[in-house]
Amino acid sequence: MAAITTPYGFSSTAAEVAQGIDLTGRRALVTGASSGLGAETARALAGTGAAVTLAVRDVAAGERVAKDIAEATGNHDLYVDQLDLADPASITAFTTAWQGPLHILVNNAGVMACPEQYTEQGWEWQFATNHLGHFALATGLHDALAADGAARIVAVSSTGHQQSPIVWDDIHFAFRRYDPWLAYGQSKTANVLFAVEATRRWAADNITANALMPGAIYTNLQRHTGGRGSGRVPAELIKTVEQGAATSVLLATSPLLEGIGGRYFSDCNETEIVDRRTGTLHGVARYAIDPAGARRLWTLSQEQLAAAS
Template sequence: MTSITTPYGFSSTAADVAQGIDLTGRRVVVTGASSGLGAETARVLAGTGAAVTLAVRDVAAGERVAKDIADTTGNQELHVARLDLADPASIAAFTTAWQGPLHILVNNAGVMACPERYTEQGWEWQFATNHLGHFALATGLHDALAADGAGRIVSVSSSGHQLSPIVWDDVHFAFRRYDAWLAYGQSKSANVLFAVEATRRWADDNITANAVMPGAIYTNLQRHTEGGRGSGGVPAELIKTVGQGAATSVLVATSPLLEGIGGRYFADCAEAEVLDRRGAPLQGVARYAVDPAGARRLWTVSEEMLADAD
């Protein structure tokens, strides 16, 4: 399998990647689009002519961002909808309300290294928000994505996935001592595994999913880190702007070079090397995160968790 390369790289911005792309008539959902990478991703995709729905917890903040995007791009096809990824009822309301086809789903929202917290179902907060919520959203929107005939899903992961594989026997820290970074790591591993299995499982629907690593960017995501293990130690020259951080998501969402390509992990606008040991900072994808057997297992486990929540 040949690795995908593109003319873009570390310093490319989302605007660079979207240059010349016309998504007029296409519909896009971006989660977590009220700030940071999500807002920039929504902005650039709106600039291509797409009708963009900002799926956000804070509707007022989303409305402010949508107005700014409309003002700066001239695109008035901006919509804001409430979505709480830690609440299955909120996700069900969003997917039930969706009408018509969906061309691109950007699973961007997330939490990082937050204090120990659990949902009403007993799910660890980061796994619930970063993975289970997006899993429920994507499966709930499956028919809308299939209606396009070439639906794309962007699963925003992180090099932090190298902090932990999924600990199958204790996903929700029921017995082991809670560690914010291990919890974050396994949730980000889940984001990659989801892309692998969604692409395999939905191949007949021509839906592809790819995982992306935006890079090291200072946004609201880091509000819990305080220079901790997952955010410290990154050389200044590896820190990206928000525009650069959104580039790989926009590339995976729009590039003709990725037509029919799925189940892969991209960083700096190119497919990353699969690693058996951690390498240079922010580089590569752990083999366990792209393991097909692990991806199938995660899908089954996720379905069971969500079924138990009903």
């Protein structure tokens, strides 16, 4: 199975990747679209003519972004809906209210390395937001995605997934000492495993899902990590928001990805499988694309959501 390569790379922007793509009549949904990568992803998709829904916690912020996108692109087919990925009731309300087909779902929202916190279900906050919330959203919208006949799901993961596999016996840190980076890594591994299993499980519906590393970008995501002063990534490897959104937009729109799923991309190209931490922003850990692990996570996620209902 040959790796997918494209003409784009580290410096490509979302607008460059989307240039020449016409998605008029298509519907896209972007979570966390009130700032950062989500806002830029929504902007690029709107630029293709797609109808874009911004799913956000802060509706007022989302409406400001939608107004800015409409003015910049001339596309006024934009919608803002409230969604809290850490709240199963909010997700159920959102998916129940959705009507009609959905062509592109970008699971972009997330939290990173936040202080120890749990949902009222007892779920660790990062796993709940980054994985379980998006899992509930995607499964709740399955029929809308299946109605398209060629829908795509984009799962925004991170090289941070190399920090930790899924710790099956203690996902929610009931016994382990909480570590914000291990919790983040585990949730980002879950994003990749979701893409693997969604592609397999929903193959008959022609739904594909791919995961990606957007790159190192300074956004609100870094509010718990020291932001620009953290020094975790060399300055030459930092991307602009426009560059950071490029891989998400590529996976959502490019004809090169038609029918392709269950893979992991970085800098707009499929990246290599690794068995040790790379110390770089490339490489996908073998455990993150393991089919057996992907099936196990899907079942576990279904069970946890069922117990919370």
